[in-house]
Amino acid sequence: MTPNQKREAESTQLRLEGVTKRYESGGGSVTALEDVDFAVQRGEVVAVVGPSGSGKSTMLNVLGLLDEPTSGSVELRGRPVAGLSPSERTDARRESIGFVFQDFHLLPTLTAVENVRLPTAFLPGDATGRARDLLERVGLGDRLSHTPDELSGGQKQRVALARALVNEPAVLLADEPTGNLDRGTGTRILDEIRGISDGGVGVVAVTHDDLVTEYTDRTVRLVDGVVGGA
Ligand SMILES: Nc1ncnc2c1ncn2[C@@H]1O[C@H](COP(=O)(O)OP(=O)(O)OP(=O)(O)O)[C@@H](O)[C@H]1O
Ligand SMILES: [Mg+2]
16 A cells, blocks of 8 residues: 555545445335445545435435445445444444434424434433534524424424534535525535534535535536446
């Protein structure tokens, strides 16, 4: 390995090598990802774009250790994920990965602060202060005690972003992070995401939004599950 290759390997937060994901269902087999090579480095923001059904959410789920590839390998900070037990996998995900889901996945009975604090439930200490700070950073300092049904779509999205950051992840994976936001709020959130990545976090954002690609270092295009496909 050259010194440059070594530096790059050390700063790689997540890597996919030759990842294929096939879903078997009643109607037959769907290849959602085919032979995908991808890596995200510390401090880098990567956009993943492509038409509906091209495999973007599948790729994010595989990167986020929520789904296993049919073949190929996933490495989290240089460690192959395939060798981990289910509980080690959960721990690795909780410690290293923040995930913003396309449909938020907030718990309806909890307030904004409680939702943001939730991923810290298994860790020592009280993260209420950190949860409040994060909600203030995404512009929701005046909605701390609101439950999801008392929040707009864009506000729920921002709670989901704050929750993804509460454990100070190495990687932030976001499915359409500005999908429900107007341009002004979207810009504010993208400034936040840029700042988070400048602090060393690797960010992968699935998007249809040209605003997002203005903020990213690199864009990866998926077509029919293939990176760079025509
Ligand atoms: N659990 C599943 N079982 C079977 N097929 C699936 C499953 N999940 C996804 N697929 C298929 O895999 C392909 C990729 O889906 P995916 O959700 O990754 O697309 P996407 O790029 O995120 O689309 P969108 O922009 O609409 O969110 C689609 O053809 C979809 O129908
Ligand atoms: Mg999707």
